[in-house]
Amino acid sequence: MVKIGIITGSTRDSRVNLQVAEWVKSIADRRTDAEFELVDIKNYNLPKFNEPIPAIMSQDYQAPEAKVWSEKISELDGFVFVTPEYNKGITSGLKDAIDYLYVEWNNKAAGIVSYGSTLGVTAANNLRLILTVPKVATVGTQAALSLFTDFEEMRTFKPAPFHEETVQTMLNEVVAWSTALKTIRE
Numbered sequence: 001m002v003k004i005g006i007i008t009g010s011t012r013d014s015r016v017n018l019q020v021a022e023w024v025k026s027i028a029d030r031r032t033d034a035e036f037e038l039v040d041i042k043n044y045n046l047p048k049f050n051e052p053i054p055a056i057m058s059q060d061y062q063a064p065e066a067k068v069w070s071e072k073i074s075e076l077d078g079f080v081f082v083t084p085e086y087n088k089g090i091t092s093g094l095k096d097a098i099d100y101l102y103v104e105w106n107n108k109a110a111g112i113v114s115y116g117s118t119l120g121v122t123a124a125n126n127l128r129l130i131l132t133v134p135k136v137a138t139v140g141t142q143a144a145l146s147l148f149t150d151f152e153e154m155r156t157f158k159p160a161p162f163h164e165e166t167v168q169t170m171l172n173e174v175v176a177w178s179t180a181l182k183t184i185r186e
């Protein structure tokens with residue numbers, strides 16, 4: 001069975017991100033075709049990116065936190081990124097978490113769950129472009145949540161029920177592509 005990491009996309013103390021990531025995990029846990037793990041980038045305490053050599057050239061990471069992060073991403077076959085939108089892009093915390101590594105991401109699949117006042121779709125498209133370089137294949141189906149209608153007072157996550165079916169369809173694609181891509185890494 002493939003292992004899929006549900007990656008958080010915000011690290012600020014007052015984030016709503018974890019509520020969304022935990023909801024995705026609860027939907028994923030109804031499945032029996034893959035293992036799912038919530039991977040909270042905040043727990044890895046990655047410093048602001050400061051590596052002297054890009055990960056595409058060397059995996060001799062200077063930051064000890066990056067070594068731990070590398071081990072986690074290496075274990076996983078696919079991902080679901082749960083991303084908010086900050087000024088039309090992803091957060092600097094998520095960007096750093098991606099930038100720290102290279103081979104650990106290679107030839108794996110990902111789905112995206114986005115949210116924001118404009119559903120986070122611009123951030124999601126930004127993330128799709130970023131992920132092309134470390135060779136992460138992003139599936140088409142995406143859950144896009146509104147800060148105005150899927151949250152109470154923009155703080156408490158109360159998603160419209162129809163999003164669950166979208167998440168399951170996205171997970172169908174992520175599991176299928178993660179399984180297929182595992183064969184080319186072996």
Ligand SMILES: Cc1cc2nc3c(=O)[nH]c(=O)nc-3n(C[C@H](O)[C@H](O)[C@H](O)COP(=O)(O)O)c2cc1C
Nearest residue numbers: 010015016017084085086087088116117118119120
């Ligand atoms: C610096 C900043 C910029 C933002 N820019 C956007 C934006 O461009 N588009 C959008 O839809 N929401 C934007 N928002 C609203 C966020 O989507 C909203 O605050 C959300 O709760 C952030 O996710 P988090 O609470 O998990 O960190 C922005 C929020 C912040 C803090």
